[in-house]
Amino acid sequence: MKVEGTYTLPAPRQRVWELLNDPAVLARATPGVKELQPQGNDVFKAIIELGIGPVKGTYAGQVSIADKVAPQHMRLIVEGGGKPGTIKASGELRLEEQDGRTVIAYSGDAQITGLIASVGHRLIGGVAKQMAAEFFKALERELTR
Amino acid sequence: MVISRALGARIKRREDPRLITGTATYVDDVVPPGLLHVAIVRSPHAHARIAAIDVKKASAAAGVVAIWTGEDVAARCGPLPIGPRIRDMKVPKRYPLVIDGVVRHVGDPVAAVVATDLAAARDAADLVEVTYEPLAAVTEVEAAMRPDALVIHPELQTNVCFRVTYGGSVDEAFATADATVSLRLIQQRLVPTAMETRGVVAQFKGGELTLWTSTQIPHVVKTTVAETVRLPEHQMRVIAPEVGGGFGSKLDVYGEEALLAALAIALGRPVKWVETRRENFMATTHGRGQVVYVDAAATRDGTITGLRVRVLADIGAYSQLLSAAVPTNTGLMSCGSYRIPHAFAEVIGVFTNCTPTGAYRGAGRPEATFLIERAVDAVARALTLDPAEIRRRNFIPPEAFPFKTPTGATYDSGNYEPALDQALQMAGYKTLRDEQRRLWAQGRYLGIGISSYVEITGLGAAAALPGGSWESATVRVEPTGKVTVLTGSSPHGQGEETTFAQIVSDRLGVSVDDVVVIHGDTRAVPYGVGTFGSRNTAVGGSAVFIASDRVREKAVRIAAHLLEAPPDDVVSDGARFHVRGSPQRAVEFKDVARTAYKGAKLPPGTEPGLEVTHFFAPPDRVFPFGTHVCVVEVDSQTGEVMIRRYVAVDDCGTILNPLLVAGQVHGGIAQGLAQALFEEAVYDESGQLLTAGLPDYAVPKAAQLPPFELGHTVTPSPHNPLGAKGVGEAGTIGATPAVVNAVLDALAPFGVSHLDMPLTSRKIWEAIRAGGGQRGNRSASRPSP
Numbered sequence: 061m062k063v064e065g066t067y068t069l070p071a072p073r074q075r076v077w078e079l080l081n082d083p084a085v086l087a088r089a090t091p092g093v094k095e096l097q098p099q100g101n102d103v104f105k106a107i108i109e110l111g112i113g114p115v116k117g118t119y120a121g122q123v124s125i126a127d128k129v130a131p132q133h134m135r136l137i138v139e140g141g142g143k144p145g146t147i148k149a150s151g152e153l154r155l156e157e158q159d160g161r162t163v164i165a166y167s168g169d170a171q172i173t174g175l176i177a178s179v180g181h182r183l184i185g186g187v188a189k190q191m192a193a194e195f196f197k198a199l200e201r202e203l204t205r
Numbered sequence: 206m207v208i209s210r211a212l213g214a215r216i217k218r219r220e221d222p223r224l225i226t227g228t229a230t231y232v233d234d235v236v237p238p239g240l241l242h243v244a245i246v247r248s249p250h251a252h253a254r255i256a257a258i259d260v261k262k263a264s265a266a267a268g269v270v271a272i273w274t275g276e277d278v279a280a281r282c283g284p285l286p287i288g289p290r291i292r293d294m295k296v297p298k299r300y301p302l303v304i305d306g307v308v309r310h311v312g313d314p315v316a317a318v319v320a321t322d323l324a325a326a327r328d329a330a331d332l333v334e335v336t337y338e339p340l341a342a343v344t345e346v347e348a349a350m351r352p353d354a355l356v357i358h359p360e361l362q363t364n365v366c367f368r369v370t371y372g373g374s375v376d377e378a379f380a381t382a383d384a385t386v387s388l389r390l391i392q393q394r395l396v397p398t399a400m401e402t403r404g405v406v407a408q409f410k411g412g413e414l415t416l417w418t419s420t421q422i423p424h425v426v427k428t429t430v431a432e433t434v435r436l437p438e439h440q441m442r443v444i445a446p447e448v449g450g451g452f453g454s455k456l457d458v459y460g461e462e463a464l465l466a467a468l469a470i471a472l473g474r475p476v477k478w479v480e481t482r483r484e485n486f487m488a489t490t491h492g493r494g495q496v497v498y499v500d501a502a503a504t505r506d507g508t509i510t511g512l513r514v515r516v517l518a519d520i521g522a523y524s525q526l527l528s529a530a531v532p533t534n535t536g537l538m539s540c541g542s543y544r545i546p547h548a549f550a551e552v553i554g555v556f557t558n559c560t561p562t563g564a565y566r567g568a569g570r571p572e573a574t575f576l577i578e579r580a581v582d583a584v585a586r587a588l589t590l591d592p593a594e595i596r597r598r599n600f601i602p603p604e605a606f607p608f609k610t611p612t613g614a615t616y617d618s619g620n621y622e623p624a625l626d627q628a629l630q631m632a633g634y635k636t637l638r639d640e641q642r643r644l645w646a647q648g649r650y651l652g653i654g655i656s657s658y659v660e661i662t663g664l665g666a667a668a669a670l671p672g673g674s675w676e677s678a679t680v681r682v683e684p685t686g687k688v689t690v691l692t693g694s695s696p697h698g699q700g701e702e703t704t705f706a707q708i709v710s711d712r713l714g715v716s717v718d719d720v721v722v723i724h725g726d727t728r729a730v731p732y733g734v735g736t737f738g739s740r741n742t743a744v745g746g747s748a749v750f751i752a753s754d755r756v757r758e759k760a761v762r763i764a765a766h767l768l769e770a771p772p773d774d775v776v777s778d779g780a781r782f783h784v785r786g787s788p789q790r791a792v793e794f795k796d797v798a799r800t801a802y803k804g805a806k807l808p809p810g811t812e813p814g815l816e817v818t819h820f821f822a823p824p825d826r827v828f829p830f831g832t833h834v835c836v837v838e839v840d841s842q843t844g845e846v847m848i849r850r851y852v853a854v855d856d857c858g859t860i861l862n863p864l865l866v867a868g869q870v871h872g873g874i875a876q877g878l879a880q881a882l883f884e885e886a887v888y889d890e891s892g893q894l895l896t897a898g899l900p901d902y903a904v905p906k907a908a909q910l911p912p913f914e915l916g917h918t919v920t921p922s923p924h925n926p927l928g929a930k931g932v933g934e935a936g937t938i939g940a941t942p943a944v945v946n947a948v949l950d951a952l953a954p955f956g957v958s959h960l961d962m963p964l965t966s967r968k969i970w971e972a973i974r975a976g977g978g979q980r981g982n983r984s985a986s987r988p989s990p
Contacts, residue, residue: 143331145249171339171891173249173311178483178897181889 061181063188064167067196071203073157076164077131079202080153086123089198091191096123108140112180112187117144131155145174149188166192211710211717215864218700229447232404233479235417240406241270243465243478244326246316246333247487248308251344251558251892252357253337255306258316263332268325271472272333273317273464275305282434282467285460287524291533294367294554296524297358302433302460302467308337309357309522310560311894312487317464319476342558342892346496346517349555357522357556366520366554367529371536371612375502378511378547382502386583391961392495392572394519394886395879396486396896397565398904399697401449403489404479405462407469415442416466419449421456422735423695427727433463434470441466445725448697452876453564454489455697456737457526461488486897491886492565494519495532495572499539501580507588507595514539514550514576521561527568528561529554534569534661540610541577542621542659542830543599548611558892564737566876566937570660578656578942582949586958592946593629596657596832597622616659616828617922620856624918625657628832628854631916637836645954650839651849652951656943659830662739662931663823663924675822676740677731678748680709680756682815684802686780686795688713688720693733694745695725699933700865701741705749707861708927712753713760714779715794731818739829739931742861747925748821754926755817760797763815766808767792767800827922829930831855833874833939835947841955844970846882846948853939854916858930866932871913873936879905880937881944885963903963 069076079085083104087096095107102125109118121140128134138149151168172184180187223229260272279301287296303314316333320326343349343357349364357364379385406417414436420426420443427443430436448455461478468476480488495518502511518532536550585595601608603620610616634653641651663674677693690705706720723729734744757777764782765772774785783791800806801815836850853870860866883903887895896902921928941962948964949957957972 173891173893175483177249177889177893178486178895178901181893181895 061170061172061184061188062168063185063192065189065192066163066165067193069162069164069196069200069203071162072160073131073155073162075203076155076162076199079199080134081125085199085202089195089202091194102126102128106140112176113183115144115175115180117142119147145172145176147172147176164196211707212861214707214862216703216707216717216862217864218703219706220700220702231401231447231449232406232417232419235406235446237406237408237475239474241319241321241472241474241476242323242326243468243476244318244323244330245314245461245478245484246318246330246335247484248304248311248313248315248337250308250337250339251311251342252340253308254340255304255308255315256336256338259334260316262334263318263329266325266329266332268321269318269329270321271319271468273303273468275301275303275315278303278464278467279305281471282463283432285433285458285463286429289530291367291369291529294529295361295363296366297360300523302464310558311892312484312560313522314460314488317468319468319472344557344559344888344890344892346519346555346557349557350517357558364556366524366556368551368553369533369536371539371550372548373611375511375513375547375549379500379502379513382510383505384584384587385500385502386580386587387498387500388579388583388959390497390499390576390579392493392497392575393880393962394494394559394562395492395565395884396886396902397452397454397489397492398485398902399450399452399454402480402482402485403455403459403461404477405465406475406477407465408475409469409473413440413442414466414470415444416462417444417446418462419455420445421448421451421695421697421737423725423727424693424733425735426458426462429458430463430466434466436470442726442728444727445695451697452566453492453568453737456564456735457490482899483897486902487560487894490525490528490563491521491560492562493572493880494521494562495535497572497576499576499580501584503584503588505588507584507590507598509543509545509581509584509599510547512540512545512548512580516550516552516572518552518554519559519562520554520556521559522556523561524554525561525563527564531562531564531569532572535572535576537612537614538570538573538659538661539577540612541574542596542601542657543577543581544601544605545599545611550612559888560894566873567660567934568738570934571877571938571941574656574658574660574938575942578658578946582946583958592655593625593634596625596655614661615825617825617924618920619659619828619830620918620920621657621830624830624854624856625832627916627918628834628852631854631914632834632836632850632852634834648841650841650951650954652837652839652947652949654835654837654943654945654947654950655832656939656946657830657832658935658939659828660935660938661826662829662934663743663827674744675734675820676745676748677733677818677820678745678752679731679816679818680749680752682756682760682798682801684799686715686719686798688715690720690722690749691730692722692724692745692749693731694736694741695733696736696741699736699741700868701745704742704861704865705746708746708749709753712750713757713794714777716780739933739935741931741933742927742929743827743922743925743931744821744823746861746929747823747927748819750926751821752817752819755819756815759815760794762808762811763797763800764792767797767806821925823924825924827858827924827930829855829857829932829935831935831939833943835940835943837944837947837951839948839951839969841973844966844968844973846964846966846969848878848911848944850914851911852914852916853936854918855932855935855939856918856920857932857935858920858922859928860917860919861927861929867915869932870915870936873934874913874940875905875910877937877940878910878944881941881962881964883963
C-alpha cells in the first residue's frame with residue numbers, strides 16, 4: 061500500500077519544520093491520536109484510534125521521527141498493533157519553500173496484518189490519503205493558533 | 206435372486222427432512238453439561254518469530270479457566286503425525302499443535318484460551334499479547350524454488366518437499382512432431398468453504414474420551430488423536446455427527462482435534478471449539494494451488510504423440526495428511542482420456558508461507574483434466590481441427606481396456622466416444638457451430654467448450670491412511686426382520702443413508718423403509734476408512750452389498766430348514782421365501798429373522814443371529830469418465846461471461862439412485878464453474894490472505910449458475926459387485942476446463958488464446974482490449990515439408 065501527494069502550507073519552511081517537531085502539535089494534528097508520550101530521541105509512545113471501513117480499533121505502539129535534515133526532510137515511522145491487526149508505516153516528508161509558502165511532498169508505505177489486511181485492504185489506501193489530508197489541514201490550523 | 210426395483214430407483218434422500226427443518230445435530234449442537242469454550246489466538250503474520258507471549262491480562266479476564274501456549278501443549282501431547290511420505294520427501298521432524306517458535310502462515314495457532322462462555326473466551330483471546338519478530342515471507346512456488354529464496358523450514362535447507370515423476374522419455378515424440386504447443390497454467394488456490402465450518406467438542410468422563418468432530422474420517426481421527434494425546438485407543442470414541450459439507454477440507458487430522466482432546470483430559474471438563482468463518486479461511490486446508498507447464502506434440506492429423514508435464518504444487522507451510530498425495534494424482538492422471546504413446550510428468554511439492562493445501566473436490570484430478578483438456582484444445586487450434594474431432598481421434602478405444610497409461614494408471618473400463626457423442630447431440634453441436642459463425646458476423650461472441658475427462662474413484666489412498674483402500678459394513682437383521690446397517694464410511698452429505706438402504710432392500714427383499722443406516726460413531730460401527738475420492742458407493746456400498754448377500758445366504762439356509770426343503774430349492778421373493786414350484790410353501794423373512802435369534806428351530810450346527818460384517822477391499826481403483834459441453838456468450842463491451850447452456854454426460858458405472866447422482870453432478874459443476882469464473886484465494890506479497898471471508902471470496906450464488914442438462918452412459922466397473930464407480934467429484938473435474946475452453950473459444954476472434962482463472966470480466970475485457978492472449982501460451986506449428 062503506497063500513498064503520495066503534496067500539500068502547500070501558507071508559511072515559511074522554518075515555521076512548518078518547527079510545527080512538525082512539536083510533540084503537542086503532532087498529537088493534536090495526527091488523526092486518531094489519543095495519546096502521545098515523548099520517550100526521548102524523537103520517539104513517542106502512542107495510542108491511536110482508527111477506523112478503516114468496518115474495521116475499527118485502537119492501536120498501541122510508537123511513533124518515531126528519523127532521518128532528520130532540518131528544515132527540509134524527515135521520516136515518520138508508525139508501528140502499532142491492536143485487535144484488528146498490526147500496522148507498520150513509514151512516511152517521508154520533503155519540505156520546499158516557494159515564495160514564502162511551503163510545499164510538503166509526502167510519500168508513504170505500510171505493511172498491515174490481520175483484519176485490517178483481509179477486510180480493510182481495499183479501503184486502506186483511501187483512508188491513508190484522507191488521513192494525510194486531515195493531518196496537513198490540522199497543521200494549517202496550527203499556524204494560526 | 207431377489208427382484209427389486211430399489212436399486213436404480215428415484216428415491217428421495219431420507220437425510221433431507223431433518224436437514225431442511227433444522228433438526229439435524231451438528232457438532233455445535235452438542236452441549237454437554239459444564240461445557241467450556243475455546244478460542245484460538247492465531248498469527249496475523251505469514252512468517253515471524255514469537256519473541257514473547259504475555260497471558261497475564263488474559264488470564265485475569267472474567268470467565269477464563271485456562272490459557273495454553275505452544276509450550277503448555279507440547280508438554281501434554283505429541284506432535285501431529287505428518288502425512289504419508291513420498292520417497293525422499295523432506296518434512297520437518299515435528300509439526301506442533303500450537304506453535305511455540307516460528308509461525309509460518311497467517312492463521313497458525315499460537316495460544317488457546319478456555320473460558321466459561323464463548324464471548325469471554327474470544328474477548329480474553331484478544332488480550333493475549335504476542336510479540337512477533339516478523340520475517341520475510343515467500344508465497345509463490347516459483348519464488349520459493351529459487352536458490353536464494355528464504356527457507357521456511359531451515360532444517361530442511363530447501364523449500365522443495367518432494368519430487369516424483371511418472372512415465373518416460375518424450376524427446377523423440379517432440380523431435381518428430383508436426384506441431385507442438387506449450388502452456389503455463391495457474392491452478393489458483395481455492396478455499397473449500399464448507400457450509401459448516403470445522404468444530405470439535407471433547408469430553409473426558411469415566412476414563413473415556415469422546416470427541417465430536419466435523420470430519421470425513423472419524424476412525425483415522427480416533428487412531429491418530431489417541432496416539433497424539435497418549436490415550437489407549439480403546440478409551441477413545443469419535444463421533445462425526447451431521448457434517449455440513451467437507452469437500453476434502455475435513456479429510457485431515459487437525460491440531461485442534463488433538464488440542465481439544467488434551468484440554469478435556471487436563472481440565473476434566475468438556476470443551477468446545479467451533480471455527481469462525483475467518484478461521485476457516487486461514488486454518489482449514491485450501492485446495493488446488495499449482496503452477497503447471499504442459500507441452501504436447503502432435504502429428505498433422507491431430508494425433509497426440511507426446512506429453513510433457515511439470516507440476517509445481519504449493520504445499521503451504523506444512524505437509525498435512527494429503528498435501529503431498531493430492532498433486533501426485535495430477536501427474537498420474539495427466540494423459541486424461543487419450544492414448545498418448547509417450548508421456549512424462551514430474552510433480553514437485555513446494556513449501557510456502559500460506560495455509561497448507563489438501564484435498565478439495567477432485568483432489569488432483571481436476572488439475573490433471575484441466576491441463577490435458579487445455580492442451581488438447583491448443584493442439585486443435587494450432588492445427589485448425591475441430592475440438593470434438595481431435596478428442597475422438599485420440600480417445601483410448603473401448604477394446605483397449607483395461608488400459609495402462611504411460612504415467613502408470615490402469616483404467617478399469619471405459620467407452621469414451623458414446624459419452625462425447627451424447628453430449629454433442631444434446632448440445633446440438635453442429636447447429637451451435639453454425640450459430641457461432643452467424644453471431645460472430647454480428648459482433649456477438651459465442652463460445653463452445655468441450656471437456657472429456659477421466660478420473661479416479663474408489664480411492665484407497667492406502668499409503669495415506671491406516672488400513673488402506675477397503676471399507677467395512679455390518680448388516681444386522683433384527684429379530685423382527687428390520688435391518689440395521691453399520692457402515693465404516695462416514696458421510697458429509699453423500700446420502701448413503703438412502704443408497705445403502707436401497708442396496709440392502711435390493712439384496713434382502715425388505716422394504717427400503719425397513720432399513721436404517723448408522724455411521725460416524727466409532728463405538729457403534731466397525732472400524733472404517735472414510736468418505737473421500739467418491740468412494741462411498743463403490744467401496745462402502747460394495748461392503749454393504751456383500752454383507753447383505755451373506756445374510757441372505759444364511760436366511761435361505763434357515764428358511765430351507767423351516768420349509769423342510771434343500772436350500773437349493775428355496776427361492777426368495779420380496780420379503781418371503783418359498784420352495785421352487787410351490788409358492789404356497791413359504792415362510793416370511795421376519796419369521797426367518799425371529800428363528801435366527803430363538804435358536805431352537807435353527808438347522809443343526811448353525812450359529813444363532815442374522816448378522817454379517819464384511820470388509821470390502823477392491824482389487825484396484827476405478828475410473829469414471831464423461832464429456833461436458835459448455836456454451837457461453839462473452840459481452841465484448843464488459844467482458845462478462847454468460848453461460849447459455851451446460852451439458853454434462855457422465856459415466857459413473859451403475860447408477861443406484863438417479864436423484865442423488867443428479868444432485869452430486871449439480872453441486873460438482875457449480876464448484877468447477879466457480880473455479881473457472883469466480884473463486885480465488887489471494888495472498889499479498891507479505892503473505893496476508895486478502896480473501897479471508899465470504900465478502901471477498903466469490904462463491905457463486907444460484908442465480909449465477911446455468912440450468913444443467915444431464916445425460917449418462919453406463920459402463921460398469923469390473924472391480925466391485927455393484928459395477929459402480931462414483932460421481933461425487935465428476936462435475937467439478939469436467940466443468941472447469943469446459944468453461945475455460947468455451948470462453949477462449951468465444952475470444953478466438955480477438956486472438957486471445959490463454960487466460961488464467963478465474964476468468965473475471967476485467968481480465969476478459971483487458972484481453973479483448975489488448976487484442977491478444979496473456980503471456981504464457983506459446984504455440985508453434987511446423988510448416989509442411
